[in-house]
Amino acid sequence: MAKVLTSRKENYAQWYNDLVIKAGLAENSAVRGCMVIKPYGYAIWEKMQAELDRMFKETGHENAYFPLFIPKSFFSKEADHVEGFAKECAVVTHYRLKNKEDGQGVEVDPAAKLEEELIVRPTSETIIWNTYKNWIQSYRDLPILVNQWANVVRWEMRTRLFLRTAEFLWQEGHTAHATRKEAEEETRQMIDIYADFAQNYMALPVIQGHKSEGERFAGALDTLAIEALMQDGKALQAGTSHFLGQNFAKAFDVTFTDKTGKLDHVWATSWGVSTRLMGALIMGHSDDNGLVLPPKLAPHQVVIVPIYKNDDQYDTVCQKGEEIRKALLKKGISVKFDKRDTQKPGWKFAEYELKGVPVRLALGMRDIENGTIEVARRDTMKKEIMPVEGLPEKISALLDDIQEGIYKKALKFRDENIHYVDTWDEFVDTLENKAGFIMAHWDGTAETEERIQNETKASIRVIPFDSKQEEGKCIFTGKPSKQRVLFARAY
Amino acid sequence: MAKVLTSRKENYAQWYNDLVIKAGLAENSAVRGCMVIKPYGYAIWEKMQAELDRMFKETGHENAYFPLFIPKSFFSKEADHVEGFAKECAVVTHYRLKNKEDGQGVEVDPAAKLEEELIVRPTSETIIWNTYKNWIQSYRDLPILVNQWANVVRWEMRTRLFLRTAEFLWQEGHTAHATRKEAEEETRQMIDIYADFAQNYMALPVIQGHKSEGERFAGALDTLAIEALMQDGKALQAGTSHFLGQNFAKAFDVTFTDKTGKLDHVWATSWGVSTRLMGALIMGHSDDNGLVLPPKLAPHQVVIVPIYKNDDQYDTVCQKGEEIRKALLKKGISVKFDKRDTQKPGWKFAEYELKGVPVRLALGMRDIENGTIEVARRDTMKKEIMPVEGLPEKISALLDDIQEGIYKKALKFRDENIHYVDTWDEFVDTLENKAGFIMAHWDGTAETEERIQNETKASIRVIPFDSKQEEGKCIFTGKPSKQRVLFARAY
Numbered sequence: 001m002a003k004v005l006t007s008r009k010e011n012y013a014q015w016y017n018d019l020v021i022k023a024g025l026a027e028n029s030a031v032r033g034c035m036v037i038k039p040y041g042y043a044i045w046e047k048m049q050a051e052l053d054r055m056f057k058e059t060g061h062e063n064a065y066f067p068l069f070i071p072k073s074f075f076s077k078e079a080d081h082v083e084g085f086a087k088e089c090a091v092v093t094h095y096r097l098k099n100k101e102d103g104q105g106v107e108v109d110p111a112a113k114l115e116e117e118l119i120v121r122p123t124s125e126t127i128i129w130n131t132y133k134n135w136i137q138s139y140r141d142l143p144i145l146v147n148q149w150a151n152v153v154r155w156e157m158r159t160r161l162f163l164r165t166a167e168f169l170w171q172e173g174h175t176a177h178a179t180r181k182e183a184e185e186e187t188r189q190m191i192d193i194y195a196d197f198a199q200n201y202m203a204l205p206v207i208q209g210h211k212s213e214g215e216r217f218a219g220a221l222d223t224l225a226i227e228a229l230m231q232d233g234k235a236l237q238a239g240t241s242h243f244l245g246q247n248f249a250k251a252f253d254v255t256f257t258d259k260t261g262k263l264d265h266v267w268a269t270s271w272g273v274s275t276r277l278m279g280a281l282i283m284g285h286s287d288d289n290g291l292v293l294p295p296k297l298a299p300h301q302v303v304i305v306p307i308y309k310n311d312d313q314y315d316t317v318c319q320k321g322e323e324i325r326k327a328l329l330k331k332g333i334s335v336k337f338d339k340r341d342t343q344k345p346g347w348k349f350a351e352y353e354l355k356g357v358p359v360r361l362a363l364g365m366r367d368i369e370n371g372t373i374e375v376a377r378r379d380t381m382k383k384e385i386m387p388v389e390g391l392p393e394k395i396s397a398l399l400d401d402i403q404e405g406i407y408k409k410a411l412k413f414r415d416e417n418i419h420y421v422d423t424w425d426e427f428v429d430t431l432e433n434k435a436g437f438i439m440a441h442w443d444g445t446a447e448t449e450e451r452i453q454n455e456t457k458a459s460i461r462v463i464p465f466d467s468k469q470e471e472g473k474c475i476f477t478g479k480p481s482k483q484r485v486l487f488a489r490a491y
Numbered sequence: 492m493a494k495v496l497t498s499r500k501e502n503y504a505q506w507y508n509d510l511v512i513k514a515g516l517a518e519n520s521a522v523r524g525c526m527v528i529k530p531y532g533y534a535i536w537e538k539m540q541a542e543l544d545r546m547f548k549e550t551g552h553e554n555a556y557f558p559l560f561i562p563k564s565f566f567s568k569e570a571d572h573v574e575g576f577a578k579e580c581a582v583v584t585h586y587r588l589k590n591k592e593d594g595q596g597v598e599v600d601p602a603a604k605l606e607e608e609l610i611v612r613p614t615s616e617t618i619i620w621n622t623y624k625n626w627i628q629s630y631r632d633l634p635i636l637v638n639q640w641a642n643v644v645r646w647e648m649r650t651r652l653f654l655r656t657a658e659f660l661w662q663e664g665h666t667a668h669a670t671r672k673e674a675e676e677e678t679r680q681m682i683d684i685y686a687d688f689a690q691n692y693m694a695l696p697v698i699q700g701h702k703s704e705g706e707r708f709a710g711a712l713d714t715l716a717i718e719a720l721m722q723d724g725k726a727l728q729a730g731t732s733h734f735l736g737q738n739f740a741k742a743f744d745v746t747f748t749d750k751t752g753k754l755d756h757v758w759a760t761s762w763g764v765s766t767r768l769m770g771a772l773i774m775g776h777s778d779d780n781g782l783v784l785p786p787k788l789a790p791h792q793v794v795i796v797p798i799y800k801n802d803d804q805y806d807t808v809c810q811k812g813e814e815i816r817k818a819l820l821k822k823g824i825s826v827k828f829d830k831r832d833t834q835k836p837g838w839k840f841a842e843y844e845l846k847g848v849p850v851r852l853a854l855g856m857r858d859i860e861n862g863t864i865e866v867a868r869r870d871t872m873k874k875e876i877m878p879v880e881g882l883p884e885k886i887s888a889l890l891d892d893i894q895e896g897i898y899k900k901a902l903k904f905r906d907e908n909i910h911y912v913d914t915w916d917e918f919v920d921t922l923e924n925k926a927g928f929i930m931a932h933w934d935g936t937a938e939t940e941e942r943i944q945n946e947t948k949a950s951i952r953v954i955p956f957d958s959k960q961e962e963g964k965c966i967f968t969g970k971p972s973k974q975r976v977l978f979a980r981a982y
Contacts, residue, residue, distance in 0.1 A: 037556040042556055071521060071522060091588065095579065095580065120611070151641075
């Protein structure tokens with residue numbers, strides 16, 4: 001059978017793009033940099049949202065919704081923030097169109113110019129802190145633990161489906177606290193939740209740590225991140241959680257009276273993950289035949305394909321298939337029964353391989369005679385014949401096994417691709433010939449970090465939480481260092 | 492106790508605004524016409540979303556996501572549509588800001604002007620049909636049954652929280668079909684789903700019917716709507732479903748090959764409900780003491796308030812309260828246990844009345860001695876003492892009773908306020924002195940409809956599906972009519 005995808009070896013970037021499009025996940029739209037998320041891709045995103053939303057609510061967060069537009073002047077209130085976000089953005093300047101005089105279409109009505117331009121939110125700290133000002137007077141009003149599911153826009157010049165798009169979907173948590181300690185704990189709690197989600201739902205091992213000063217969120221005192229390794233040896237930042245200190249509270253004058261009657265500025269955090277996670281999920285596990293989805297996020301965990309030669313056989317096989325579908329459903333397994341007679345079994349097999357359905361069941365006349373069914377798992381491509389008796393329990397266990405198997409495979413790959421290097425030559429050689437994560441010493445200065453990045457395109461992904469203290473020398477300057485940091489080329 | 496709300500009698504519009512703000516549902520933002528939906532309001536919206544989404548999926552629809560921005564030229568492709576939507580809209584003209592030369596803030600960078608302006612979507616027919624063009628070749632690709640949950644922007648001059656805002660949240664279904672019949676059936680199915688949702692979840696009776704030609708969606712051949720009656724006697728359009736014929740398929744050149752090999756344009760529908768439903772829910776049931784929420788959409792169905800005089804009592808009452816909370820939760824009832832010792836019981840009673848929690852339980856020392864609890868229902872404000880034994884079953888039944896009671900009350904009010912009138916004087920008098928729905932004869936012309944509206948501010952809400960055929964004379968022109976239509980002043 002002809003391959004529908006470019007292979008990873010041949011051209012990794014092309015393989016990714018082919019896969020996203022051919023598996024029906026997303027496509028480019030008529031608007032530069034904006035994607036259409038197609039139903040199959042959106043169904044995966046919905047599964048991600050549901051789990052994350054549950055995790056947020058279990059830790060006391062509530063959802064709310066803030067305006068899409070932010071007055072231009074708000075961006076100037078926090079000095080770092082304006083540098084980081086207000087530059088490449090969509091600017092609304094007018095609020096009306098009018099018919100052209102020649103009758104050919106519409107044009108902007110110059111009489112309908114806004115007094116102050118509005119920015120389509122690239123992130124919502126400013127409008128939210130401007131709102132919190134009215135919600136907070138006393139320590140009794142704290143903490144505020146609010147999350148928003150929303151679309152945001154950043155005017156990216158080079159875009160890639162899911163990984164970097166002008167408009168993307170995300171959640172942004174924005175919390176307000178009475179003490180520094182509480183805000184720092186919240187910052188850490190949320191990156192832990194993201195790590196939990198990445199590992200236990202996306203089946204992607206991640207390394208957690210602090211961003212270096214140069215890589216911090218614009219306006220943050222500390223940025224925590226989770227970093228995953230893709231199959232081409234490049235890192236992907238999959239989620240961030242920011243300790244904002246009192247910066248936004250000061251910029252928007254948000255104060256509260258503490259228990260002793262003293263007035264202080266409020267402490268803040270913000271944290272987010274986006275549809276970029278879709279890119280991480282796709283690149284983390286998939287192969288040259290298509291997607292490989294972890295069962296916990298697969299829109300359909302199982303697909304049943306009937307095998308038949310004529311109408312009589314079709315009826316018999318469909319009847320049995322329907323029984324099996326119901327038995328699996330009852331066990332809480334999501335099942336698609338593809339009864340279409342417009343497509344052949346071979347076409348369907350290839351289709352569900354491409355779409356990464358974790359388990360494929362094929363049911364024919366001989367199976368019905370023998371009380372068996374063919375069970376194929378997508379991750380290892382292994383097939384076996386199983387008795388239909390007790391199938392739901394076995395499939396349920398198989399799905400758990402696949403979830404774990406996918407994670408272990410990714411973990412093994414990740415661990416095999418963490419390189420400890422101690423010299424500049426080794427560092428450059430590893431980047432060129434092995435790729436992956438590199439743990440190396442760094443002198444802690446922004447200048448060195450920038451020079452390393454300029455020379456190699458590798459950046460400091462995180463200073464890992466679990467990087468132990470040890471004496472060492474910076475690979476670039478030879479200056480003393482007390483801890484290795486995680487380098488990689490990144491998406 | 493001082494009333495926190497203006498009474499309905501005193502000033503209905505003010506009562507509504509007070510209620511939305513004081514119950515913590517929403518507030519105005521720093522951006523003209525854009526609201527902030529606060530956590531309590533958003534929790535109700537999430538409940539609505541969850542039920543509607545389930546109903547959509549059960550009828551075979553899938554979710555997807557299309558771009559926020561629409562190229563200006565797309566609006567000129569469907570002639571009616573541009574008139575209806577492209578006029579009052581947010582227009583993105585630039586994609587970059589730069590620092591001002593005086594260092595004071597940022598300004599639009601004139602060098603970053605877009606070649607073609609982008610419109611922030613007021614509705615998505617154009618971008619979606621431009622996308623469907625690539626999805627549809629043959630009858631095998633049909634139907635497409637897609638829904639999108641999204642934000643949209645219409646530049647409204649006079650805005651009111653939830654009822655009319657520049658940005659609002661909604662869902663928009665966009666379906667593509669091979670035949671006119673199938674598209675018409677879909678249009679009807681979706682308005683039936685909206686009516687089901689309004690009646691069985693929002694507890695709001697609605698009248699379903701066709702919009703008159705003048706009130707149709709821009710670009711539709713037929714618009715179906717559900718109309719609810721608010722307590723001030725004004726109508727509120729709560730949902731619409733449009734049969735778009737082949738208009739958008741023709742505008743965007745979307746054709747398919749049917750089973751016989753013939754090329755034809757695709758048939759379309761679109762349908763939507765928005766955060767406006769929040770306004771309908773609030774105005775439909777609430778009273779001068781605050782919100783009245785139907786149990787099926789209440790974020791908390793039950794609140795437990797402990798009554799105590801000292802720390803020992805607090806511990807005892809909280810322990811018992813916690814047992815009760817768990818027992819109710821186990822029965823699938825959502826419960827808030829307000830253990831805060833910073834607020835007094837009386838304050839909490841008023842708070843939950845204002846927030847419309849359907850059932851309030853108060854638990855004190857005497858209750859614990861007697862094995863009882865005080866149960867107060869929000870809708871009728873009636874209280875009774877119940878044994879704690881068997882409480883979950885009783886509360887569950889009580890919640891059903893409240894859901895039904897709220898609906899019946901709204902239905903009685905609605906039915907008492909449908910007036911059948913046959914003369915112009917009666918019509919005008921009814922509008923002035925009774926308000927409500929008016930069933931009257933109309934000669935079927937757009938001209939008469941417009942003149943009636945200009946003279947009375949009453950419009951034709953719908954031509955009801957169940958309006959029976961009868962001979963009559965138009966109340967305005969005296970010309971013959973075969974069917975009464977539904978008039979009202981409306982939100």
